[in-house]
Amino acid sequence: xxxxxxxxxxxxxxxxxxxxxxxxxxxxxxxxxxxxxxxxxxxxxxxxxxxxxxxxxxxxxxxxxxxxxxxxxxxxxxxxxxxxxxxxxxxxxxxxxxxxxxxxxxxxxxxxxxxxxxxxxxxxxxxxxxxxxxxxxxxxxxxxxxxxxxxxxxxxxxxxxxxxxxxxxxxxxxxxxxxxxxxxxxxxxxxxxxxxxxxxxxxxxxxxxxxxxxxxxxxxxxxxxxxxxxxxxxxxxxxxxxxxxxxxxxxxxxxxxxxxxxxxxxxxxxxxx
Amino acid sequence: xxxxxxxxxxxxxxxxxxxxxxxxxxxxxxxxxxxxxxxxxxxxxxxxxxxxxxxxxxxxxxxxxxxxxxxxxxxxxxxxxxxxxxxxxxxxxxxxxxxxxxxxxxxxxxxxxxxxxxxxxxxxxxxxxxxxxxxxxxxxxxxxxxxxxxxxxxxxxxxxxxxxxxxxxxxxxxxxxxxxxxxxxxxxxxxxxxxxxxxxxxxxxxxxxxxxxxxxxxxxxxxxxxxxxxxxxxxxxxxxxxxxxxxxxxxxxx
Numbered sequence: 202x203x204x205x206x207x208x209x210x211x212x213x214x215x216x217x218x219x220x221x222x223x224x225x226x227x228x229x230x231x232x233x234x235x236x237x238x239x240x241x242x243x244x245x246x247x248x249x250x251x252x253x254x255x256x257x258x259x260x261x262x263x264x265x266x267x268x269x270x271x272x273x274x275x276x277x278x279x280x281x282x283x284x285x286x287x288x289x290x291x292x293x294x295x296x297x298x299x300x301x302x303x304x305x306x307x308x309x310x311x312x313x314x315x316x317x318x319x320x321x322x323x324x325x326x327x328x329x330x331x332x333x334x335x336x337x338x339x340x341x342x343x344x345x346x347x348x349x350x351x352x353x354x355x356x357x358x359x360x361x362x363x364x365x366x367x368x369x370x371x372x373x374x375x376x377x378x379x380x381x382x383x384x385x386x387x388x389x390x391x392x393x394x395x396x397x398x399x400x401x402x403x404x405x406x407x408x409x410x411x412x413x414x415x416x417x418x419x420x421x422x423x424x425x426x427x428x429x430x431x432x433x434x435x436x437x438x439x440x441x442x443x444x445x446x447x448x449x450x451x452x453x454x455x456x457x458x459x460x461x462x463x464x465x466x467x468x469x470x471x472x473x474x
Numbered sequence: 475x476x477x478x479x480x481x482x483x484x485x486x487x488x489x490x491x492x493x494x495x496x497x498x499x500x501x502x503x504x505x506x507x508x509x510x511x512x513x514x515x516x517x518x519x520x521x522x523x524x525x526x527x528x529x530x531x532x533x534x535x536x537x538x539x540x541x542x543x544x545x546x547x548x549x550x551x552x553x554x555x556x557x558x559x560x561x562x563x564x565x566x567x568x569x570x571x572x573x574x575x576x577x578x579x580x581x582x583x584x585x586x587x588x589x590x591x592x593x594x595x596x597x598x599x600x601x602x603x604x605x606x607x608x609x610x611x612x613x614x615x616x617x618x619x620x621x622x623x624x625x626x627x628x629x630x631x632x633x634x635x636x637x638x639x640x641x642x643x644x645x646x647x648x649x650x651x652x653x654x655x656x657x658x659x660x661x662x663x664x665x666x667x668x669x670x671x672x673x674x675x676x677x678x679x680x681x682x683x684x685x686x687x688x689x690x691x692x693x694x695x696x697x698x699x700x701x702x703x704x705x706x707x708x709x710x711x712x713x714x715x716x717x718x719x720x721x722x723x724x725x726x727x728x
Contacts, residue, residue, distance in 0.1 A: 258596050282602050296597035299589075314602030360601075 208267065209234055209368050209400045210255055215264035215274075217250055224250040226447040227264070232400055234367075235438070239411035240404040241469050242444035248404035249293060251444070252370045255402070256288055257281040268368070286316035289361035289399075291371040295353045297345040297360070304328050304341035307360045317364055331363040332356070335389055351382035355389065362393055369393070370402040375410055383410075388426050392419040408469045415439035415455050443469070489684050492610065496680065499604070499611040506612050513616035517578050518623060524573050525624045526631050532565045533557055533632030537639035550644055554654030557636035562659060562667040566629040568715055571674035574621055575707040579682035582613055583703035586686025587696040595687065610683040614676065621675035622668055629667065666722040673718065674711050681707040 208231040217225040225247045232238050242248045253259045254266060257273045266274045268284050276284070297306050307328045311319040319327065332338050335355040345353055354374060362369060371390060375383035387410055394401050395418055403414055418429040441458045443451035443466050451458065451466055459470055540556040586609060589595050598605050633655055640646040685703035689695045 253596065256600055258599055278599075278604065285600055286602060288600070290597075290600045292593045292597055292600075294592055296593040298594055298597070310601040316602070 207233060209236075209269060210402070211267040212251075212255075213265040213267070215254060215261045215266060217247075217254055217259055217261050223447055225254065225261075228447075228449050229264075230442065230449065230452060232402065232440075233438075234400055235398055237394060237401045237403065237414050237439040238442060239414055239439065240402060240442045240444060241406065241408065241411060241466075242404070243406060245446075246444040247447045248406075248444055249372050252290065252372050252402060252404055255370065256285055256290055282314065283316045286310075286314045286364065287366050287368060289364065289366035289369040291354075291357050291361045291369075291374055293372045293376060295345070295357035297353060297357055299345055302342055302344050303332070303337065303348070303356050306345065306356060307331055307363050310360065310364050314364060327363060328359075331359045334362075334393075335359045351378055351386065354378065354382075354386055358386075358389060358393070362397065365397060365399075367399050368402075369397070369399045370404075372404050373406070374403070375405060375407060383407075384413075387413045388419070390414070391417055391426060392421075395419045396421075406469070411439070411441055412455070415441075488688070489680070492606065492684050492687070493676070493680050495606045496610040496614050496683070499607045500615060502607070504607070506608055509608065509612035510615050513612050514620055516581070517574065517613075517616050518620035521574055521577055521620075521624055522627070524577070525570055525628050528569050528573055529561075529566065529628030529631035530635035532569055532628075533561060533635030533637075534639050536560050536565065536632070537636035538643070541639070541644050551646060551650060552654060553640050553644060553646060554633075554636065554651040555658040557640075558633060558655040558658040559663065561629050561632040561636075562663050563719070564715075566625050566632060567667060567670035567674060568711060570625045570628045571621060571671060571678060571711050572708055574617070574624065574675075575678045575681075575704060575711065578617065579678045579703045579707040580700045582679065582682030583686040583689075584696055584700045586683055587689035587699045588693075590687060590689045591692055591695060605687070610680075610687075613683055614679045617675040617679035618672060621678070622671040625667070625671040662722060662725065666718060670715065670718055673714055677710045677714065678707050681710065 211231040212228050215225055215228045216223065228251065240248050240251060250259060254261055255268065257266070257268075257276065261274050264274065265272050269287060271284060273281060273284055297303075298309065301309065304325075308324050311317060311324050311327060329338065329341070332341065335358055337352060337355050337359065340348065340352065340356070345356070348356065358371075358374070361371075374386050374390060378386065390401070390403070391414060393399075394414075401414075403410065405411065413426070416428055417426040419425075420427045439455065441451065441453065441455060442449060443458070445465055451461065451463070458466060461467065461470070536557045537553055541550050541553050544550050544552055544556070586595070589598075589609075595605050598608060636655075637648065637651055640651045641648055682703045685699040685706070689699040691698070
């Protein structure tokens with residue numbers, strides 16, 4: 202059954218709880234190739250748990266999680282590494298390894314991911330290329346503690362995408378950053394999405410992040426974002442999902458979310474600048 | 475009542491699961507040699523100064539105390555025997571283990587705890603490494619190698635400390651002192667003196683890692699698990715010390 206569906210990521214009635222506290226309640230959805238999904242929700246609504254469950258970092262209590270058609274909800278840890286090798290994840294607080302410098306951090310998945318066989322000679326060039334992509338070409342030798350919050354976030358993005366994974370997940374990439382830095386980070390994620398054509402999951406509490414994802418594209422000639430007109434240029438589909446206290450209460454496109462009358466959803470949409 | 479018991483039982487179960495996985499990983503690939511060397515340096519070389527200090531002073535104190543007790547029986551010449559026995563059987567292993575618990579159990583708990591609360595442990599799993607294999611097993615191996623070595627050094631330095639007192643305060647001839655030190659030891663003493671640090675090493679490293687990895691609740695939680703690691707390791711050292719001593723005492727020997 203799973204083999205027939207081309208869904209990259211698929212949740213079937215997934216419930217996750219920690220010591221009796223339900224974090225996700227009966228979540229079902231499917232993300233398809235090349236699709237962008239914006240997961241909106243207040244703090245504690247289950248965005249992080251959803252992404253971690255998609256990677257097998259937390260186990261669902263019931264329900265099934267399919268990644269690239271494979272049910273990962275029952276796989277043992279050792280066999281999960283093959284799946285995780287095809288997912289790039291940006292953690293909320295960047296989660297760079299403090300004991301390693303930036304180059305070693307970015308090289309980490311290339312050297313340690315069992316399913317990725319990167320020749321030793323290729324590691325450094327790939328690390329450099331990826332760091333230049335996120336405009337951090339000068340900081341190879343620096344340690345995470347020496348960088349600013351925005352630079353750490355960019356280094357973490359580099360680490361997430363250095364293996365060129367077909368599924369990319371970003372957990373609150375703009376949280377705790379000033380608006381200008383937040384915008385550059387979003388521009389970077391859109392650039393990465395347009396270059397790699399990967400399926401993207403973006404968890405955020407800011408509607409404008411989702412708006413950028415949905416309506417802008419990266420212009421490689423100008424090196425900046427430009428609006429992608431609906432219809433003609435909009436190749437990639439963007440779907441909005443709203444989580445409330447562990448429940449998926451909304452799943453549709455941008456027009457539907459903007460015309461929604463739900464007060465909880467309205468709160469996210471209205472804060473748009 | 476059952477609910478009250480649930481948590482400690484779960485904690486014990488989790489601890490033994492972690493211990494089992496950490497020990498199994500010793501024989502599994504991939505091996506992280508660099509991490510083992512780094513930990514050996516932190517635990518062994520790093521603890522050397524403090525272990526030398528503690529060892530020598532406990533030897534000095536034992537010589538002073540014992541000489542007073544022995545003088546009542548006119549046996550001051552046996553000071554070396556008592557210093558050697560107490561050091562090799564008890565003080566060397568226990569004091570060294572407590573020092574290493576204070577330095578390294580807490581260090582492991584706070585390091586792993588901060589990694590846990592900043593999602594670095596999750597990131598490690600996401601990027602293809604098993605945190606037990608990468609973090610816990612190297613620490614266990616390094617502690618199991620270094621703690622017996624540190625204990626031997628502490629024992630020896632303690633004997634030298636006792637020698638200084640014997641020679642310059644008690645006016646015992648150096649040859650007599652060293653002969654009594656050497657003669658006092660039997661295989662039974664040496665075996666328990668080396669088995670204890672090995673067992674303590676498992677306790678110290680696993681307690682530090684266990685409390686570190688189960689940290690929750692931000693930086694406050696890191697402080698809490700650091701304290702818990704130190705307390706649990708110290709108490710367990712004494713409990714296990716009693717058990718091991720009981721086994722060796724009832725095995726005969728003097």
